Amino acid sequence: MSAPQGWWREAVVYEVYVRSFADSDGDGVGDLPGITSRLPYLRDLGVDALWITPFYPSPQHDHGYDVADYCAVDPRFGSLEDLDTLLDTAHGLGLRVIVDLVPNHTSSEHPWFVEALAAPPGSPARSRYLFRTGRGAGAEEPPNNWESVFGGPAWTRVEGTDQWYLHLFDSTQPDLDWRNPEVAQMFEGVLQFWLDRGVDGFRVDVAHGLFKEESLRDQDRPEEPDAGDAPREIVERTLADEPMWDQPEVHEVYRSWRRLVDDYSDEHGTDRMVVAEAWTQTPESMARFVRPDELHQSFNFSWLLADWSAPAFAEVVRGTLAAMAPVDASPTWVLSNHDVVRHPTRYGGGARGLARARAATLVMLALPGSCYLYQGEELGLEEVDVAPEHRQDPSWFRTGEVGRDGCRVPMPWSGQEPPYGFGPPGSTPWIPQPADWGGLTVEAQRADPGSTWSFYQRALAARHRHARGAGPVELIAAPAEWGADVLAFRRGSLGVVLNCGEVPVPLPTGRLLVASGDSDPGVLAPDHAVWLELPQGSSGPSSISL
Template identity: 75%
Template sequence: MSGPADWWRDAVVYQVYVRSFADSDGDGVGDLPGITARLPHLRDLGVDAVWITPFYTSPQHDHGYDVSDYCDVDPLFGTLADADTLLARAHELGLRVIVDLVPNHTSSQHPWFVEALAAEPGSPARARYLFRTGRGPGGSQPPNNWLSVFGGPAWSRVGETDQWYLHLFDSTQPDLDWRNPEVGDMFAGVLRFWLARGVDGFRVDVAHGLFKEESLRDQERAEVAGGQEGANEGAREMVERTVADEPMWDQPEVHEVYRRWHDILDEAGPDRMAVAEAWTQTPESMARFVRPDELDQAFNFSWLLADWSAAAFADVVTGTLAAVDSVGAAPTWVLSNHDVVRHPTRYGGGPRGLARARAATLTMLALPGSSYLYQGEELGLEQVEVSSEHRQDPSWFRTGEPGRDGCRVPMPWGGQTPPFDFGPAGSSPWIPQPEGWAGLTVEAQAGDPGSTLEFYRAALAARREHARGLGAEVEVRLDAGDVLELRRGPLTVVLNCGDTPTALPQGEVLLSSAGLRSEGGATYLPADAAAWLRSAAVQPSSAEL
């Protein structure tokens, strides 16, 4: 594809959760041909790239994040030929394609782990994973006190032996031992396989977790508050982030892996990239993943986790920009993904939650760097309360907490009743859709100037016209009444997190997330809203537009 080699530095990337985007064959599960058929929606929305969650061969215990073959497509989602067709069609439409990579662990059905279980302790087959002898009489207790992100111990016993294997996630996701060179060589081959097929980049799952402290010592844990109801992988990890001692995360050796991957990506072309999912404790530790000889981007979860507060958002902006500037990287911003409660619900739900969600999105899109969107947020979808009989998240089975299924309910495309054109009429989506979604479909919102879909289309068009090319400098100002003002050259963004309307500064209003009111020569931005203005004193040059 043509375009700048560092296209990702200011791209808008749309995340597709493959199971829930579009079902082409009526089995209730989204697939690659379904994505291909719906790519025009993404082009019309105005995004630059699509990130697709794992579609590789997998027993689907964690919906594809338990991979048994990294170089093939699971029949549930299609074939390698379908993947090639998707890539070709996306490129025809001017869309880049980022695929998910899961290097921290494999499926327990991966040939390596099957071989390891059949092998003796201390064998080369077991050395690819983290097998250890248990503690206590007969090795009947786990080797250390580490906990799984999905709840319970992070170790599973091998039968009645004294041997245990580590899994920081589900027991069907054994962690690899990245100190074994076979592991690094295998993933170098996986990268080259997909790069040769034309993918434009990789999203690296659990990028901070590949190496553990070599001793696998106990974690020193302080008492911390439990997670909220409906805690998810990301939120649960952030509870752990408050603990200073983390021998299982963010070890220094991981950066050698990404230096190797940097070279592999460069070999494939200057326009290939990788973005890290790295839940680190500080902006500074996040920035280490995006040093010039490592990965290109890292998800900035601070924006997602910030309270609804002008001061909180201001702190995130200043802290993030300072951290990435120190290594010459571009920031990223995200509000929702497949692991967290959708942001309209986090912001209170209902009309107010949606108003805040639109305002936060408009503010995010004005910032330098890349923005990552999650499927369905352009429709204003909220978290769904999934009944217990339909829950499938492995964390639900380990903890009894609702988990992440509520943000993974399949997309509504059209029609008046489920499956809302997610699949052929009469098909049953893998998670049921709410009956009341008829007014939220793409079909229902298209052309309605007040809809969330048309708001997103307008916001992304405004970003292309007014925000790109403005550089990385941002002036951050907090005004009275819980109001945040961000200035990038001629562009000013005002976010009103307060409870009363606020007067906007002078300038041409380019876009707002809610209706404005004029009175006495002033224009007022309502509560829970944001607006973009162009300064009347400084007009952008053609190079800035």
């Protein structure tokens, strides 16, 4: 197994949404050469690695998460040679590169699924996917009551037959049957293909979804529970019945992948890693994915899902660290990604939402483990209200509800009008950019020491100097003058204070290292956070106990 000091254990990883990062050829869609041209920017920002969303051949019904060929590059994004150039350039700049892997489903245009549709029921070709006979008279009803993540039934009928196929996402993304050994063999080959080209790791999409309960039974979906006199939190802790997610068989897949990746790392003298996107229901179930013989990391969505509240954040920190400790895994922290509303908007939007976003980011960067950033958050970008005629998320077409397009609007790099340097002048980005983004561009913010970009650069530099290897987290009991909505902890001499309340609070004695925004000396304003270098042997004010 990899040494516990692996580079990924305390890395800051920057997610690049390939379609929206940088367009080199003016077709309105980001591409690999565009990413390569901006790699010095990522080095200057201060991140350690980048994660690139899928760039494989795909009909793009779900923007690359419907893969038609796992061992090639979609021509709209470039070529394998462009990918090699990107890897070489990144490594020359000291950056690691993680690529997306999509093992739960393929595109409906993948050769396997095309073959399956042409083959009869019960054939070897169909056994790679989950085909079943429909229920009811004439097989008119789906085989079970499962629903797609994107809305509507999770089954589509094969026209003119009694057979249906499972797709937990869009109908163009049929789920693979991981009980078929051919599937596992294929993906081990995919891992080896990209490891041979020099990638440093993989992000596993829907890592909790590969296996379903073998019976494919109905999901128990009771109506909204009647809480009666029970406290609300007790009702909410009832775990959902999920026969399609987080099945025990998935862990043997990841044990085999860990052996493959570790053997490869030892053979080539490199340190490769795998991080799971596993939306599990508890910290304990998340920890099962990162046991010593399984994956290296798993995304911790508890931080992202927490309310703006010091007690809520403290509970996430306690629960995460407690779950990771028995398996000696490094925790991860994330506030935004390409699937969720950007966190300045989640925190209320406008100046207050941005202040809270910067404060939460500063606290996150002080915690042990790895942090995953999403492109554009260093600019303070908010969710964009994309006009209906420009929306492209498959969930929009299935449900009519606003999907994820608002967090995927292309990056603004320079200038006062679209495309803001995302592509050549006169090009049209695949999703329109707002007309008022001129002050938010990288060019504008790099010249402003008070900008969000400058704050991120300072915070990332401070993390390298003060937080890496700083020791365990010790939560601080708040003194009376702080009230109930202040989160404070220390890691050795590093002290961190976050004010989620409505009034300023006094700060402990210590040298200011970095702040999320301006406050009066000696106090911390609402919606702000600071790092302090505490005097050696000090626990701050006498009312603070560690």
